[in-house]
Amino acid sequence: MSRLLSSEETYETVTQQVTDITLHPPARRRWWMLMALSLLMLGIFFLSTGWLFIAGVGIWGLNVPVNWGLDIVNTVWWVGIGHAGTMISALLLVMGQQWRNSLNRFAEAMTLFAAICAALFPILHLGKPELFYWMFPYPNTMDLWPQFRSPLVWDVFSFTAYITVSFLFWYVGMIPDLATMRDKTTKPLARAIYGRLALGWRGTAQHWERWRQAYVAIALITFHLVVTVHSGVAMLFAGGPVPGWHTTIFPPFFVQGAVFSGVAVVILLAVVLRHAFHLGNLLTLKHLDILAKLLLATGLLTAYGYLADAFHAWYSGDIHEMQTLHDRLFGRYAWSAWGSLFLNIVLIQLLWFRRIRRSVPMLFVIALGAAVGMWLERYLLIVTGLYRDFLPSSWHGYETTIWEWGLFIGSIGLFAVLFLLFARFLPLVSMFELKEELAAERRMKGDEE
Amino acid sequence: MTLRMAIAGGGLAAFLLGMAAALAGSAFWLGLYLALLVGLTAVPLGALALLMIHQLAGGEWGRNLGPLLRGATRLLPLAALLFVPVLVGLEVLYPWARPGWEGPGGKGVWLQDWFFIARSVVYFASWILTAWLLLRPGRHPVVAGLGMAAYTITASLAGVDWLMTLEPEFNSSVFGLLFMSQLVLGALALLVAVALRSPMALPARKTLASLLLAAVLLWGYLAFMQYLVIWSVDLPHEVSWYLQRSEGVWALIPWGLVLLQFLLPLILLLSWARSSRRILAGVAVLLFAMHMLEAGWMVLPGLRL
Numbered sequence: 001m002s003r004l005l006s007s008e009e010t011y012e013t014v015t016q017q018v019t020d021i022t023l024h025p026p027a028r029r030r031w032w033m034l035m036a037l038s039l040l041m042l043g044i045f046f047l048s049t050g051w052l053f054i055a056g057v058g059i060w061g062l063n064v065p066v067n068w069g070l071d072i073v074n075t076v077w078w079v080g081i082g083h084a085g086t087m088i089s090a091l092l093l094v095m096g097q098q099w100r101n102s103l104n105r106f107a108e109a110m111t112l113f114a115a116i117c118a119a120l121f122p123i124l125h126l127g128k129p130e131l132f133y134w135m136f137p138y139p140n141t142m143d144l145w146p147q148f149r150s151p152l153v154w155d156v157f158s159f160t161a162y163i164t165v166s167f168l169f170w171y172v173g174m175i176p177d178l179a180t181m182r183d184k185t186t187k188p189l190a191r192a193i194y195g196r197l198a199l200g201w202r203g204t205a206q207h208w209e210r211w212r213q214a215y216v217a218i219a220l221i222t223f224h225l226v227v228t229v230h231s232g233v234a235m236l237f238a239g240g241p242v243p244g245w246h247t248t249i250f251p252p253f254f255v256q257g258a259v260f261s262g263v264a265v266v267i268l269l270a271v272v273l274r275h276a277f278h279l280g281n282l283l284t285l286k287h288l289d290i291l292a293k294l295l296l297a298t299g300l301l302t303a304y305g306y307l308a309d310a311f312h313a314w315y316s317g318d319i320h321e322m323q324t325l326h327d328r329l330f331g332r333y334a335w336s337a338w339g340s341l342f343l344n345i346v347l348i349q350l351l352w353f354r355r356i357r358r359s360v361p362m363l364f365v366i367a368l369g370a371a372v373g374m375w376l377e378r379y380l381l382i383v384t385g386l387y388r389d390f391l392p393s394s395w396h397g398y399e400t401t402i403w404e405w406g407l408f409i410g411s412i413g414l415f416a417v418l419f420l421l422f423a424r425f426l427p428l429v430s431m432f433e434l435k436e437e438l439a440a441e442r443r444m445k446g447d448e449e
Numbered sequence: 450m451t452l453r454m455a456i457a458g459g460g461l462a463a464f465l466l467g468m469a470a471a472l473a474g475s476a477f478w479l480g481l482y483l484a485l486l487v488g489l490t491a492v493p494l495g496a497l498a499l500l501m502i503h504q505l506a507g508g509e510w511g512r513n514l515g516p517l518l519r520g521a522t523r524l525l526p527l528a529a530l531l532f533v534p535v536l537v538g539l540e541v542l543y544p545w546a547r548p549g550w551e552g553p554g555g556k557g558v559w560l561q562d563w564f565f566i567a568r569s570v571v572y573f574a575s576w577i578l579t580a581w582l583l584l585r586p587g588r589h590p591v592v593a594g595l596g597m598a599a600y601t602i603t604a605s606l607a608g609v610d611w612l613m614t615l616e617p618e619f620n621s622s623v624f625g626l627l628f629m630s631q632l633v634l635g636a637l638a639l640l641v642a643v644a645l646r647s648p649m650a651l652p653a654r655k656t657l658a659s660l661l662l663a664a665v666l667l668w669g670y671l672a673f674m675q676y677l678v679i680w681s682v683d684l685p686h687e688v689s690w691y692l693q694r695s696e697g698v699w700a701l702i703p704w705g706l707v708l709l710q711f712l713l714p715l716i717l718l719l720s721w722a723r724s725s726r727r728i729l730a731g732v733a734v735l736l737f738a739m740h741m742l743e744a745g746w747m748v749l750p751g752l753r754l
Contacts, residue, residue, distance in 0.1 A: 149681075151681075227670065231670075231674060235677070235678070235681065238678045238681070238682075239677075239678060239681035239682065240681075240682065241682045241684065246678070246682050246684075247622045247678075248621045248622050248623035248624070248674065248675045248678045248679065249622035249623045249626065250678065251623075251674040251677075251678070252623065252626060252670070252671060252674065300598060304601055304602070304605075307602070308605065308622045308623075308625060308626070309622055311622075312620055312621070312622035314554065314555040315554075315555040315556060315559055315620060316554070316555065316556075316620045317552060317553030317554025317555050317556045317557070318553075318554070319554075322554060
């Protein structure tokens with residue numbers, strides 16, 4: 001294992017640096033400026049949902065045959081982003097990879113907030129969102145049950161489970177750090193709140209043992225959710241006889257595409273946070289280098305998915321499959337195909353070079369490209385799978401309306417507000433896990449000497 | 450030396466039997482030959498993938514498995530040679546190679562004798578080249594990175610060519626990925642079983658158990674996803690693949706795979722049992738046996754005799 005942190009770091013400097021971000025906020029003005037912008041976007045969110053509740057889903061550009069538009073694109077995109085957070089936190093914890101310790105806390109927060117954004121869209125799509133609980137199998141006077149063979153019902157379960165478990169993982173992982181905040185703060189109210197949240201943590205050996213068991217157990221559960229949740233999302237498409245949707249590669253292809261877009265967003269957040277809070281010593285260039293390699297690897301798997309999908313459409317010789325493939329590349333929405341091919345496959349090849357992996361601005365641009373590219377890919381898959389149906393008489397295009405864009409921008413605002421609140425009030429980096437890492441590095445150094 | 454002679458002798462005998470089946474035009478015997486060949490080729494081919502993964506990601510497991518992986522990869526030229534009877538007997542096994550068959554669109558282009566043979570030659574040539582470059586002394590991360598990218602494409606297409614086109618109507622885009630997971634699972638199962646014959650410390654054994662667990666999970670996930678997607682949509686040209694494989698006695702094998710290539714190994718590899726060298730070796734042997742059975746199940750029920 002190579003060293004990730006500088007030998008100048010001690011337990012005290014790590015605690016001081018991370019608690020200072022919350023207790024003595026360094027960049028108050030910048031934070032407020034970002035918060036104002038995010039609140040403005042959140043306002044757009046409330047405006048778009050408010051008008052939706054009054055006027056109904058007719059304000060969106062959806063119509064037969066394109067009944068799924070930007071709302072489902074956004075669902076798939078947001079929930080996919082969340083998966084990288086879970087993977088970095090849970091899978092790498094179980095695999096004993098130390099480099100996750102600088103990233104896991106904010107990656108988990110990202111997962112939780114992204115999953116919340118994702119879950120909103122299908123509910124808003126319902127037309128009668130207030131009746132969303134009908135999707136749950138509860139005993140009711142109408143004697144109606146959901147269709148358990150439908151991936152739509154599987155997704156209700158998997159999203160609910162995912163949000164619950166992601167929250168638990170994030171919160172349980174934060175308990176020792178919340179206790180540190182309680183001990184460091186001088187304000188009575190803050191002490192009371194952090195104290196309640198820390199659940200009486202005293203850091204005894206017994207506490208640590210029980211905590212460890214709980215944390216690893218939740219990690220194992222969350223990891224399997226990454227695979228099942230997004231495979232369930234893929235089944236929404238692959239599980240229907242629609243050309244361009246029904247293909248067996250979709251579940252694994254969706255899962256790794258999700259991790260790809262999520263790693264991109266982790267990179268974006270890491271770059272912004274290390275700049276805003278001067279965290280360059282904890283979120284080092286080595287961390288960014290590893291993330292960049294992960295982005296390249298998952299991007300290459302995305303390319304494999306495109307190839308397999310296109311090859312088997314061509315190989316099938318089915319006229320509808322061929323037509324959908326042709327429409328995707330040269331049809332009305334070809335911009336989404338070429339955009340995603342360029343951003344998800346061509347641009348990331350730069351990451352083969354170490355110089356680019358360690359250049360923060362380049363990495364930021366490439367990661368932003370991947371996040372946008374994956375959004376375009378979701379748009380491509382959904383809209384071009386629908387707009388030219390089996391029956392030419394029902395062919396109809398899809399025009400995204402301003403209300404759909406408003407909701408999309410608004411969901412970014414919701415995410416940003418939640419994330420800024422988290423960055424302001426909760427420990428942004430896992431202090432105790434970094435200290436464990438420091439201890440391990442010291443032991444190794446001791447062994448060498 | 451004796452192992453080498455046994456492999457050479459067995460290879461020669463297999464080659465002659467395969468040629469005999471191909472020339473006699475017996476679909477059953479040549480099909481059995483293909484199933485055994487694909488099942489066993491998984492060992493060098495899966496070993497090549499594991500070797501590249503280890504060069505890229507590292508890990509302690511290379512210390513115990515490394516020599517075996519290298520040794521297994523050296524069998525690739527033999528596997529290539531043993532494919533000759535299959536290529537000679539193309540029209541015995543593959544309906545599309547018989548006179549009068551015409552496929553729609555891409556199938557008509559893809560499924561031609563000379564093109565199929567040329568592709569198989571290219572696959573083996575690329576794997577042998579990659580193996581040769583990797584087996585030189587030292588670390589070769591660039592070869593491993595580029596090799597892995599090429600391998601995912603060639604190995605996927607090889608799976609599609611050799612197994613999926615036995616029934617030209619069938620088409621599944623995850624087939625290549627599923628085939629690769631079978632290669633890795635088969636290779637890992639046999640090599641772990643061999644590695645455990647020599648004494649090994651507990652942590653090293655646990656690492657091997659985790660690797661097997663990962664391979665079992667990957668295979669189980671991909672196999673189930675292919676089934677679920679096809680079951681959901683229920684199209685005749687897709688479900689027939691599964692229906693043919695669940696007629697009569699064949700129906701036992703999918704259940705056998707669920708129980709013995711997934712559930713039982715999963716439970717044993719997750720529990721205390723994996724600390725026992727004997728149980729771990731038993732799981733590895735069981736997995737390899739199931740892997741061979743699965744190869745037979747994928748080939749034989751689909752043959753048009």
